[in-house]
């Protein structure tokens with residue numbers, strides 16, 4: 305009996321995934337063919353967890369995020385393979401009605417540019433009300449009109465009336481981003497996708513917005529997929545992260561271990577290229593450029609820029625667990641340093 309109780313506790317303590325992306329490949333049409341701009345990407349996010357997705361511009365972060373809400377441009381793009389499970393339900397197999405019910409209420413998104421995420425011709429009030437006026441999930445609506453005032457105060461506006469009457473051009477970038485955050489949290493979703501939520505803001509406003517997001521996340525237990533090229537931001541706010549390079553995940557780990565023990569030559573390079581004002585150490589850039597999707601070769605996509613590439617790298621390295629919670633797509637950890645090209 306005791307054992308059963310113990311087993312139950314162990315099961316209850318096991319973190320439950322809210323989002324599981326499995327072997328997801330997405331193609332964009334280029335020269336009459338689909339080029340895999342996202343190639344067999346797999347990761348999972350637990351309930352109430354902040355998961356970082358990092359990588360250079362063009363590596364496929366936003367395309368991955370848009371696919372979770374089925375917002376990819378069609379027919380220019382196509383999901384070539386894979387599954388996206390939200391609390392166990394396959395998003396890619398949901399009906400249009402189910403998707404409408406899911407967006408905003410179960411999964412919402414904070415976009416990079418708050419100004420372009422809002423309608424310049426409508427007041428903030430109208431745009432916040434639209435979030436639920438058109439939402440099919442009646443039970444989520446409740447007393448949402450009252451909630452708008454509460455949430456505006458919660459994101460730092462002491463005078464919601466003035467803000468509700470304003471048009472986007474009358475507000476600063478930081479204010480607009482707080483409105484977009486309020487909008488994303490209005491229907492209390494289980495998962496918020498924050499795609500570069502602070503890139504358009506200056507560093508002091510960026511810190512305020514990130515602190516606000518963290519507070520709200522802790523209060524509501526919402527999971528966050530934090531997408532950014534800024535590893536410092538991920539180190540500060542995320543529990544785990546995955547790093548993408550040219551459409552593939554190259555490394556995934558818990559944040560603290562990632563900083564101390566990076567394994568993939570690309571992530572090592574990224575960490576060496578991070579400015580550190582305290583130590584003033586010289587920055588070491590990664591040589592070369594990220595390949596364009598039309599230039600993707602078979603094998604490891606980083607090998608042209610990798611100082612440690614060897615014969616095996618002409619094959620595609622699978623993302624493999626090298627220790628618990630730590631996965632790397634590189635042949636180096638397998639062969640060990642010093643055994644290459646022997």
Ligand SMILES: Nc1ncnc2c1ncn2[C@@H]1O[C@H](COP(=O)(O)OP(=O)(O)OP(=O)(O)O)[C@@H](O)[C@H]1O
Nearest residue numbers: 332341360361362363364365366367368377380597
């Ligand atoms: N509408 C589109 N049409 C054609 N190709 C596209 C389109 N959107 C994205 N892509 C391709 O998909 C790749 C991944 O783009 P994505 O926007 O996901 O990059 P990202 O990692 O979010 O970059 P950034 O950090 O600049 O936001 C790009 O290299 C681009 O070639």
Ligand SMILES: [Mg+2]
Nearest residue numbers: 365366367499
């Ligand atoms: Mg992007």
